[in-house]
Amino acid sequence: MLVRALLAGLPTLVLCVALQALFVSLALKCYDRMRPRAGARLTQWRSVKLLSAIMMLMLLGNFLQMGLWAFLFRLLGEFADFPSSLYHSAVNFTTLGYGDVVMSPRWRLLGALEAANGILMFGVSTAVMTAAVIEMLRLEARSRNDDAK
Template sequence: MLHNLLAGIPVMLLCLLLQGVFVTVCLRQYVRIREAHAGRISQWMNMVLLSTAMLLMLIGNFVQIGIWAALFMMIGEFDDYATAVYHSGVNFATLGYGDMVMSPPWRLLGPMEAANGILMFGVSTAVMTAAVMDVIKHTVQSLEKRAGR
């Protein structure tokens, strides 16, 4: 069990760090675009902003799945990277298909990745919710300004 923790915890910490980077980049770009077009953002621009936020967070999650897959390859659990990525994606998304299982000495890595994945999807959801709430707020303000004219 200790070897699982020694292999998995550094990967979890790396994923947490990467998620922080993706959240920061996503929110900074969102705010930069919002401020650059202050007061004149169309519905299309709102859709682009929301889609960009979703895409960046999704890419962040895919990168983390790839990192876990690399760990699985390093410890010799899978023969090819595509299989390791598939298994990693199933774990990260907490699907738990069970069509592939890791060897008994490394099985604890699956639940560790699942815990990491559910946390990262929660963070991604929070970022996207914040973006949606911001779009709603600005849309309501814009409608109120028009109605007040």
């Protein structure tokens, strides 16, 4: 039973990792396109737009991963409708673990696998956003130093 659940969840896990990598790549390209070029100032409005774009991209990537897990749960016949499957997936992915909706014992381990996937992917998303903030602070400090000269 354990092996069956792991084998069923592994392809979804691999897809989620690839999807997260795609969204990290998109966030980096977005950052590069929107960041100020040499000599330009980083305005507060540009900072807000840039960080909002990065956050929304990472959040969208996480939502899509929840949808992939929900699709797997439906495919396995665990839920009668997609909204219930998506709700359960979101509870697992975010590690809330309400317990109000549970899967059958046969597939229950998939919830833990999805939770491990979710906590890892939220960590990656946080790292991307933190890196963007650090880079923006660095650009702002450089701009202030250039102004002081």
